[in-house]
Amino acid sequence: MLSAQDMREAEAHGRSVKAVYVYEAPVRLWHWVNALAITVLAISGWFIASPLPSQPGEASENFLMGYIRFAHFSAGYVLLIGLLGRIYWAFVGNHHARQLFVLPIFNGTWWKEVLFELRWYLFLERDPKKYVGHNPLAQFSMFTLFLTTTLFMIVTGFALYGEGAQEGSWAHTLFTSWVIPLFGQSQDVHTWHHVGLWVFLLFVLLHIYAAIREDIMSRQSLVSTMLSGWRMFKDDKP
Amino acid sequence: MVETFYEVMRRQGITRRSFLKYCSLTAASLGLGPAFVPKIAHAMETKPRTPVLWLHGLECTCCSESFIRSGHPLAKDAVLSMISLDYDDTIMTAAGHQAEAILEEVMTRYKGNYILAVEGNPPLNQEGMSCIIGGKPFIEQLKHVAKDCKAIISWGSCASWGCVQAAKPNPTQATPVHKVIHDKPIIKVPGCPPIAEVMTGVITYMLTFDRLPELDRQGRPKMFYGQRIHDKCYRRPHFDAGQFAEAWDDEGSRKGYCLYKMGCKGPTTYNACSTVRWNGGVSFPIQSGHGCIGCSEDGFWDKGSFYDRVTDIQQFGVESNADRVGGAALGVVGAAVAAHAAVSAIKQSRSKQSDVNDKQG
Numbered sequence: 001m002l003s004a005q006d007m008r009e010a011e012a013h014g015r016s017v018k019a020v021y022v023y024e025a026p027v028r029l030w031h032w033v034n035a036l037a038i039t040v041l042a043i044s045g046w047f048i049a050s051p052l053p054s055q056p057g058e059a060s061e062n063f064l065m066g067y068i069r070f071a072h073f074s075a076g077y078v079l080l081i082g083l084l085g086r087i088y089w090a091f092v093g094n095h096h097a098r099q100l101f102v103l104p105i106f107n108g109t110w111w112k113e114v115l116f117e118l119r120w121y122l123f124l125e126r127d128p129k130k131y132v133g134h135n136p137l138a139q140f141s142m143f144t145l146f147l148t149t150t151l152f153m154i155v156t157g158f159a160l161y162g163e164g165a166q167e168g169s170w171a172h173t174l175f176t177s178w179v180i181p182l183f184g185q186s187q188d189v190h191t192w193h194h195v196g197l198w199v200f201l202l203f204v205l206l207h208i209y210a211a212i213r214e215d216i217m218s219r220q221s222l223v224s225t226m227l228s229g230w231r232m233f234k235d236d237k238p
Numbered sequence: 239m240v241e242t243f244y245e246v247m248r249r250q251g252i253t254r255r256s257f258l259k260y261c262s263l264t265a266a267s268l269g270l271g272p273a274f275v276p277k278i279a280h281a282m283e284t285k286p287r288t289p290v291l292w293l294h295g296l297e298c299t300c301c302s303e304s305f306i307r308s309g310h311p312l313a314k315d316a317v318l319s320m321i322s323l324d325y326d327d328t329i330m331t332a333a334g335h336q337a338e339a340i341l342e343e344v345m346t347r348y349k350g351n352y353i354l355a356v357e358g359n360p361p362l363n364q365e366g367m368s369c370i371i372g373g374k375p376f377i378e379q380l381k382h383v384a385k386d387c388k389a390i391i392s393w394g395s396c397a398s399w400g401c402v403q404a405a406k407p408n409p410t411q412a413t414p415v416h417k418v419i420h421d422k423p424i425i426k427v428p429g430c431p432p433i434a435e436v437m438t439g440v441i442t443y444m445l446t447f448d449r450l451p452e453l454d455r456q457g458r459p460k461m462f463y464g465q466r467i468h469d470k471c472y473r474r475p476h477f478d479a480g481q482f483a484e485a486w487d488d489e490g491s492r493k494g495y496c497l498y499k500m501g502c503k504g505p506t507t508y509n510a511c512s513t514v515r516w517n518g519g520v521s522f523p524i525q526s527g528h529g530c531i532g533c534s535e536d537g538f539w540d541k542g543s544f545y546d547r548v549t550d551i552q553q554f555g556v557e558s559n560a561d562r563v564g565g566a567a568l569g570v571v572g573a574a575v576a577a578h579a580a581v582s583a584i585k586q587s588r589s590k591q592s593d594v595n596d597k598q599g
Contacts, residue, residue, distance in 0.1 A: 049548050050561075051499060054490050055480045064480030121578070123585060163505075167464060181455045185535040186466075186506035187542075191551055191560055198564025202571055209575045217586055 018236075020132050022096050023229045030086045031226055037078040038200060041153075044072035045197055049190075076157050083150060096133045103143050110136055128218045132231055138210065145203045149196055155179060156193040160186070243282040243445070246322065257282075264442045267435050267514070269461055281446045288445055289344050289352040291383055292326035295376045296369045296403045296412050297358025301394040302328050304431035307517065308438045324352075327371070338372050345386055353444065354387035356380065356397045360418060361410035368410035377418065389423045389450060390415060391440065395533060398426035398458075405539035406552075416457065423450055426457040428509075430533035435514050436462045456536075458508065467504035467530050470512040473497070491527065501545035502529030509534040 023031075047068050055062040090098045104110045117137035119125045129135070134142060155175055162169055162176030163186060183189045215222040221232040241249075247257055261278040265271070294302075306329070323330075324344045327337060344352055358376075361368035366375025384390060392415045395401035403412040416424045427440055440459055443451045451459040468474065476482070476496040483491040483500055498505070504512070507530050511522040523530055531544040542549030542559070550557045 051480060051482055054482050054484065054495060059475040059479040059481055062479035062481065066478040066480075068480075123581060126589075163466060164469070166469070167460070177455055184537060185532075185541075186508075187503065187532065187535065187538075187549060190506060191549055194548060194560040195551070195564065198560065198567060201564065201568055205568065205571060205575060209579065213579065213582055217582060 019230045019232045021229055022094075022132060022225060022231045024089075024093050024097065025229065026085070026089045027093065027097055028226055028229055030082055030089070033078065034082050034086075037075045037082065038204070040071055040075040041079065042197055042200060044068050044075065045194075048072060049194055073161060076154075076161065079150070080154050080158070083154065099133050099139055100142055100147060103140065113137075114140055128214075130219050130233060132220075135214075141203075141206065145199065145206070149199045149203065153193065153196045153200070156189050156196065159189055160193060241287060242284060243287045244279075246287055247282075264439070264446075267439050268443055278442075278446050281448075285445070285448070287322040288388075289322045289324045289348050290355055290441070291341060291344060291352055291387070292323060292355040292357065293376075293380060293383060294327055294371070295356065295358030295360050295380065295396070296410070297394070297396045299328060299357070300431040301357045301396075301437070302326075304429075304434045305393075305437045306434075308434035341383065345383065349386045351388055352386075353389055353391060353441075354383055354422075355391040355393055356415050357393040358396045359400060359404070359412050359414050361403070361412045362418075363409070363411040368412075380415070380418065384419045384422055387422060389425065389444070390419060392416065392424055392426045392428075392457075393437065394432055395428045395430045395538070398428035399536040399538075401430060402539055405537075424457055425450055425453060425459060428458065428463075428534040428536075430538075432534070433462075433510055433514050433516060436510055454508075462510040462514075463508040463534070465508065465510075465513075467507045467509055467512045467524070471496075471504050471524060472512065473524060486527075494527075497524060497527075497529040499547055500529050501543060501547055501549075503532030503535070503538070503544070504530040507532040507535050 048065075051065060051068075055064050087101070090101050113129075113136040116125065116129065117135050120128050121137070133139070156179060158171045159175040159179035162171030162174075163180070165171050179189060180186055183192070211222045211226075214220075215224075219234050219237075221230070221234075225231050244257065248254075252260075258275070258279060261282070262272070262275045265274045265278055268274075292302075325337065325341045327333075330337060330340075332340060358369075360366060360375070360377035360380050362377060366377040369376040371379050392398045396403065396412075397415045400408070400412055400414045403410060404414070416426070425440060425444075427437060429436070436459075439462065440451060443459075443461075451461060454460050454463060468477075471477075473494060473496045476494070477498055481490065481493075481495045483495045483497055485491065486500070496502070502524065504524060511530070512524065515522045515525070529544070532538045532541070535541075540552065542551075542557075546559065548559045548561055550559050551563065
C-alpha cells in the first residue's frame, strides 16, 4: 500500500515505480553513527557495571576504568547530539524523516495495517504488502522500543553523568537535579539505566532480524536502502 | 532574662580562648574562610540562644550517640550548651511530668522561635500505638510541638527517609517527618547515624546566620550532601585505574584497592564521610576496608544487597537483578527469533517452489 504522497510521487515517476528515494543522506549518516554509538555505549556500559579484572601495577600507571568511562560518556554525547540533529531533520527533511517521531494512533487504517503486519509475521498472510517508508508495525516498534528507550537512556544517562560533573554542570542542572529525586536515589537510576541496556539489546536483535528477513521475504529492499537511500521494489504489482 | 550563647558557655566554665577556638573550628568545618570567625563569635556573643526541642520517635538513638561524640575540641560541650537543648528525653535530667512541663513551657515562651529536632519517625498504623511517648502516640506529640516551631531538623535516615523500621513490609507504617508535617521548613540530615560534625555544623550554621543552610531538592544541606562519597574517596585513583578488590581477603583487598566490585555504594551515596570522616576524622567505612552501604540514601534497606554492584530489582515481584532479567528476556526472544527464522525459511522455499510450479503449470 502506498500513502497518498507516495502515490503522487509514483504518478510523477510513471506508473511502474521501481525505486523511491526514501532516506536522505543525513538520515542514513545518523543511522550508522547512531548504531556505532549504541555499540560503544553497550560495551563500555557493560564494563562499567561489571569491570574487567584488576590491572597490575601502580594506580598512577593505569587508567583503564577512566578510559572505559570516557568512551561511554563520549558515545553518550554522540547519541544525544545525533538525536538532536535527527529531530532537526524531521522538520526540514522529507516526510519519511518524520515517521520515527509521530505515531498515527488515531488513524484506524493504520492500526489495521499494524494488525496485517502482525499477521504477516505470524505466517497468517501469504503475501506481504508494499511500503515506501517503515511498515506500520516497524514504525510502532521503532517508536516504542527504540525512540522511548533512547530518550530514557539519554535522560538517565546524563543524570548519572551530572552526578560526576557535579552541581553547576549543564547535565546536573538539566537532568540530575530532577531525575535523582524522581527515582528517590541514585542506585535506582543506575539499576534502570542498566535495564535500558537490555532493552536496547532486544531492539537490536529484533531490528537486525526483521531487516534481513524483510530484505529477503518482502517485496522491497531494506538493508541496501539504509546505505543508498533508495527503496527498490521487486515487482510491479500494486 | 534571655541569655546569649556566649554567656551560657562562660557560665559553663568554658574559657574565652576555648570559645574562640571553637568558633574557628566551626568556621572551618562549615567551609567558611577565616573572616567568618569573628562573625560567628559576634553572633554567639550577642544573639539570644535558640532553644532546641529534641523529640524521639521510632529510632535506635544512634543519632544521639553520634551527636554527643562530636569530635572537635569542646564541640560537644559548646554545642550542647550553645543550642540550649531544653528537651531531649534521652539525655535530660528531668523525667516524667517535670520533663513534659519543660516542653510546654518552651513552646509558649518561644512560640514560633524554637527549633524542633526529630530523631526517629512516627508509626501511623494502629493509630500510632507502636510508639508511645508520655502515654500518647508519638505522632500527636510531633504534630503538637511542630505547630509553633521555626524549623524542623530531621536527624538521621529514620526522620529523613524512614530507614529500617520503614523497610519492606513496614508493618507499623513508620513514616518520615516530611510526609506528616507539611507546613514547616524541614532540613534533612540523613545517615545512620549522621556524622557528628555534620549535625553540629548544621545547627551552628542555623544559629549563626539565623537562616537555613542551602538545601538540595531533597531537602539536605548542600554543604554536606552535595557530593558523593565516590567523588572524594581516597581510593578513587584505584577505581579510575581499574584496580578492584574481588574478595574480602584477596590481594587487592590487602592493597587497599577500590571496593566497587564488592558492592560499595560510594558512587550512589551523598554524604560527607570521605571528607569529614568519623570519630574526629579517624576513619570511615571505606578506609576500614568495607564498602559504603549507602546509609544516608532513601530506602537503602530495600535496594538489594550491600555487596552487589548491580543490585536486585523488586518491582517485578521476584528478586532478580537487571542482568538476570535482561539475559532471560534476550534468551527467550533470541530463541523465538531463531524459530521464526526457521519457519520463514521454510515458507520462503515453499513459495519459491509454488512460484516455479505456477510458471510450469
